[in-house]
């Protein structure tokens with residue numbers, strides 16, 4: 001039986017009827033048309049489905065939409081300010097930290113959560129923070145460099 | 158895209174309602190906490206409960222409550238919080254160590270301590286340190302509540318003594334004794350998202366900072382169907398003054414205390430050799446802490 005749930009996604013309130021067996025990834029992509037959140041493995045291994053749920057980055061493929069009822073969610077679509085990219089997104093572009101882009105939304109959201117808690121992370125702390133996000137193309141070096149650059153950029157602001 | 162089979166969903170507001178729902182389901186229902194084990198198993202078609210009962214909205218199940226000479230950890234507390242509370246890091250460092258190597262930061266933000274226990278994977282990260290520290294757990298159903306030693310909870314891979322209608326409400330950890338220390342080391346092929354090849358949790362208590370060992374627990378994980386005691390290593394340590402030689406002897410005995418299997422993550426021979434190395438390292442770290450503690 002479908003249930004009515006309330007979500008705040010990227011500061012916008014939604015009321016949606018969902019079947020209990022649909023994941024948060026499915027609702028975001030199929031019902032809200034927010035296609036930035038990707039599904040890779042579907043079982044918690046790759047991090048392509050990362051979203052920020054009540055302030056914490058999680059694998060949305062392992063969250064039931066009904067479990068997220070009443071929660072505040074940020075997806076990659078909510079990171080830029082209109083046409084102005086977030087400093088982390090700018091740094092990813094600048095440092096060549098994106099190739100196919102499949103891992104990028106998850107990487108950016110994991111990096112954003114890290115920098116909000118710890119504005120000046122060490123290289124090890126950065127690697128640890130993105131350790132649940134797998135990238136098949138770029139190699140992690142450029143991604144780590146981009147996050148380091150973003151940390152510097154954000155401190156100046 | 159991996160799809161979930163159909164199921165009903167219940168979200169009880171308190172424990173007694175949850176117990177009633179579970180009893181009514183007569184074994185066709187399952188509790189969902191973080192879902193990081195259950196949803197994976199359901200997506201793979203390994204289990205298909207007709208109803209999931211979420212414990213996520215039950216107040217008091219997601220907190221740590223300090224009590225007189227112990228703490229109560231609610232079963233629905235996420236693993237990330239075990240790495241964030243200063244109380245855990247300071248007083249129960251080996252639990253902190255185990256929590257910080259579980260899965261990935263993303264998994265730790267959903268995975269719960271209760272789920273890690275009830276799922277009873279032979280390589281689960283939290284049971285070894287909890288057993289080494291003598292943790293007890295509370296199980297509740299419609300008829301009442303029972304408290305048992307965590308150690309007695311596990312039967313084998315995925316098997317425990319929990320009844321179909323029981324809920325694990327929390328974990329009780331006594332305050333560690335004076336002059337005690339513990340350490341947990343997990344060996345994997347990589348640092349994140351890794352199932353242990355071997356893991357060892359050691360906990361020792363001295364009678365005074367430079368005294369003799371009055372209690373020793375060496376728990377080996379991933380080398381048997383469930384976490385086990387390195388019995389002969391523990392026997393050797395108790396009553397003795399800790400020296401490097403004694404630790405080496407205990408570590409060597411520990412590798413004889415286990416009967417691991419060969420699998421894709423490592424051969425039995427390699428696992429035995431690593432049990433020795435990790436036992437030595439964890440005992441050395443535990444001793445250092447015990448000498449310093451209060």
Ligand SMILES: Cc1cc2nc3c(=O)[nH]c(=O)nc-3n(C[C@H](O)[C@H](O)[C@H](O)COP(=O)(O)OP(=O)(O)OC[C@H]3O[C@@H](n4cnc5c(N)ncnc54)[C@H](O)[C@@H]3O)c2cc1C
Nearest residue numbers: 044188190191192193194195260268269272273281282325
């Ligand atoms: C990518 C990935 C990596 C992982 N890495 C690790 C790792 O490194 N180390 C490790 O130990 N584990 C790991 N796990 C396994 C899992 O994340 C943990 O075991 C986690 O702690 C399970 O908790 P949960 O809340 O998600 O449990 P759930 O999936 O919600 O539940 C697991 C089982 O326990 C039952 N249950 C849960 N809570 C209760 C309760 N209060 N009372 C009664 N029954 C209950 C459920 O019915 C279910 O059968 C990993 C999982 C994934 C997907």
Ligand code: FES
Nearest residue numbers: 040041042047061
């Ligand atoms: S799709 Fe969720 S972790 Fe891979």
Ligand code: FES
Nearest residue numbers: 099103135136137
């Ligand atoms: S850029 Fe292709 S997976 Fe990371």
